[in-house]
Amino acid sequence: MCGGAMTIVGYLLSPLSWWNDLLVNIPIAYLFACLVRLIISGYFLPSMIVGYWMTNVAGFVMMHAGIKMVATKEVKIEFLKDFLISLLYTLFMLVLYYVGWLKFPTDYHF
Numbered sequence: 001m002c003g004g005a006m007t008i009v010g011y012l013l014s015p016l017s018w019w020n021d022l023l024v025n026i027p028i029a030y031l032f033a034c035l036v037r038l039i040i041s042g043y044f045l046p047s048m049i050v051g052y053w054m055t056n057v058a059g060f061v062m063m064h065a066g067i068k069m070v071a072t073k074e075v076k077i078e079f080l081k082d083f084l085i086s087l088l089y090t091l092f093m094l095v096l097y098y099v100g101w102l103k104f105p106t107d108y109h110f
Contacts, residue, residue: 003069006062013059025055046104050090057086 011017012024032051037044065079096102 003066003071005066006069007066010059010062010064010066013055014063015056015059016063020059025052028055045106049104054090057090061086 012020014020015025029048029051032054033044033048036047036051040047061079061082064082068078093102097104
């Protein structure tokens, strides 16, 4: 994908556009949650939240990489590094959740 196209797709996924949640991110997160629900029942809402978060992060990473591609052609390693850092952060958050140090808002019972 060329840098300009990656920047545009990243902008569409990022929270920088005011309309992206309703038209792009929430439908993608819903589809992601439906797929997760087929595998693990009972995790629709948490997986929708994770899917929504991942679309926003993917948007920022794609915008960053796309702009760097337009500016320089030496971005493949940087993009892979940014993607892996985002993936490791996500896995770290999941570990914190499963250990019990981090809770979803729906886990609290008042």
